[in-house]
Amino acid sequence: MQVSMNPFGKFLAVGLLASLAGCTVVPGSHISTSPGWFLDEDESAEEAEPLPDVVQVHTITTNVLKAEPQDKAKPAPVLLEEPEDYDYVVGLGDVLQITVWDHPELTIPAGSMRSPSESGNWVHNDGTIFYPYVGKIKVVGLRVTEIRDLIAQRIAEYIEDPQVDVTIAAFRSQRVYVSGAVKQPGAYPVTNVPLRLLDAVNSSGGLTEMADWNDVTLTRNGQEYTLSLKAVYQEGNPAYNVLLRPGDVIHVARNDDNKVFVLGEVGENQPVPMTRNGLTLAEALSASGGYTQDTADARGIFVLRRAPQGSDHLIDLYQLNAKDATALILADGFDLQSRDIVYVTAAPLARWNRVIKNILPTFQTIYYGALAADRVRDLDE
Structure with a gap:
């Protein structure tokens, strides 16, 4: 018994095959290396700004190897x-240690149980200290040399040729x-x-x-x-x-947020943290397992970066053509910036295989369904 497909089944099968031949809807995202890749014929001009107006394309060339390191901007x-001369100025809460040589009665000893900061002269909230024979002295805003001369001048009324030394026992202000x-x-x-x-x-x-x-x-x-x-x-x-x-x-x-995102045809799609010394394109690809040799289009290794504020475009797109593997040395000379997106696009054959993989189950279901219908009809006859 010969089994023949009914006209509807033949028509449907031919239609599916024709749709495969002209299919432009491919699963997943893609960046094409051909001119006009950024044009979307289905996108309405009122819905979004045309991509050619917001994307500026750059090619990663040997210039990245010749570029001199940029000098960082100096601090403000x-x-x-x-x-010219740094000198500490006394403030509220500081503790001064005042010594009058040959007059131990005027020097409060620290002792074994008290540190200099505990036994010294504390600068009070009104900016003064108290010292015997001298009384209150305004010391806030003065250097220790100025305080020393002030105390020596006032205590000279009671002590002949006083030898005074002032140090700061505790810096608290x-x-x-x-x-x-x-x-x-x-x-x-x-x-x-x-x-x-x-x-x-x-x-x-x-x-x-x-x-x-x-x-x-x-x-x-x-x-x-x-x-x-x-x-x-x-x-x-x-x-x-x-x-x-x-x-x-x-x-x-x-450094948590300083990372780049590696996507597309690589070993593992993942964020890659930047190190203290930065991150190159080659390092980011290597950390993600490299681009897959059987599905990646080596001509389409892209870096997407938000354009600097004030630019006449929104996105900078850098393309590396690594079809010749020696071009990967350029990837090691290309420094990434935080939040860059590295995207390795798929080869045309890999994209086509994905279309086949998605459509084939539907085609097989329809085909075998039509074939079963033919068999039932033949049996009835």
Whole structure:
């Protein structure tokens, strides 16, 4: 008995095959390497801004290997201003240690049970201290040398040629504050030794593993400034090791959000965290298992990046053609930025196979259904 397909089944099968031949709807996203890839014929101009107006395409060439490292912008000029002679100024809450030589009765001994900070002269809330024979002395805003001369001048009425020495036993009036990705965040005193950015970070225990040493914010008098600890630690740039002032707040940002996203035809689609030294395109691809040799289009390795604010476009698209594997050296010279998207597009054959894979089950169901109908009809005849 010969089985023949009914006209409807033949028509449907031919129609499905024809639809395969002209199919343009491919599962998943794709970036084409051909001109005009960004045009969508089905998209209405009123619904969205045309992609050609928001995307600027760049080719990753050997220029990335020739490019000189860019000099980081120096800190704001106001941060580079330093006094010619640094000297500590006494403030409220400081403790002074005053010694009059050859007159132990005027010097309060620290003793074995009391530290100098406990036995010294505390600067009261009215900015004064009390000292025998001298009485109240206004010391807030003065340097220790000025306080020494003032006490010697007044006590000279009672002691011939007094030898006076003044030191600070406890620095309590002025602080800087360190927060963020450091091991011991907190308040740290400003002393008679100049306190710089590196000193404050080291006093707080140093950076944690999640610290972003390129993103350090200094807040002074309500104004924020961005500094780089990398420039200090790794490059030895003294310009970033700024002199701190009382009330400064240092915040070291975390590195959690500094990542790039690797998608498309790679071993594993995943976010890749950036290291303290940055991340290149080659490193991001390697961390994701590389691009898949059997499905990826090596001509289409793309980096999508939000354009800088104020640009005449919204998206920068960088394309690397790695059809010749030696071009991958360019990937190692291309530095990624935080929140970049690395996308490896699929080869045409891989995209076609996905269309076949999705449509074939439907075609087989219809075909075998039509074949079964033919058999039933033949049996009835």
